[in-house]
Amino acid sequence: MARPTNTKRIRRATPKPPLVKAKSNLGPVSTDDIELISTTGTRDKGGGSGGEAWTVMVDGKRAGKAYINMLDDPIRGLHPSFHIFLNRQSQGRHIGRVVYKSCCSRSKYDVIYAHMRKSNIASRKAAEHAGFVDVTSQEDMQLVMVWRKPS
Template structure:
């Protein structure tokens, strides 16, 4: 068996998604064009106990999914966790910013956390635009953001 320290680094791309190409300002959508359609979800995508799920619509076209799960994971323990998935053609158009805000406001939870890779700058910007603030503990391997409902 070869020595693992002598192996070359892989040239294959890692699990990171491809970067989103910048969209021209005229291709960004108006917040009025975005709506959420509540759905059932699946067990790990908003359909489990305490979960919520929505389809994201831009006009009449489906732009993606957003869901909230009730999870029990370190470093927070039990908490509401939001995740968003946008179709490739919907990315970079301002849809995520609006969807984060709408789902958070429509949710039953007063505090929601967004977990994301530290390298996922577009999601960080979208969550921040929706009112999420940095809540990452110093040693946490991901980026953690928190939204709190204001009365």
């Protein structure tokens, strides 16, 4: 049934998703309590050609995963890209700082990039703490940071 042409369409605001509490109340984790276990990864998460992957363990419990994939973009060409995902209860506990630094140091690559949403302040701070610096160009849609192995 066709709608009459003289009626106004009511615009409704798009509901915002509920806020998700991402940080734990448990506080920072000691570096000694974080263990990285090298793993084969999956095809798209560190298991592909040139990739590396680690399981992040805290106090013997799985806290997340970290991996390096090879990415090809028009600005940087083919390059290793680091990614980290922590379980919600592991976020906000300074685990990311240790994981960024430790994984990059253990990696076979001397130069590693990290691509993340520009709004992801926690990842940016963790990456900066590990020695990454911002190299985002005007053409990049995401924040791009780079880490170089100390000589």
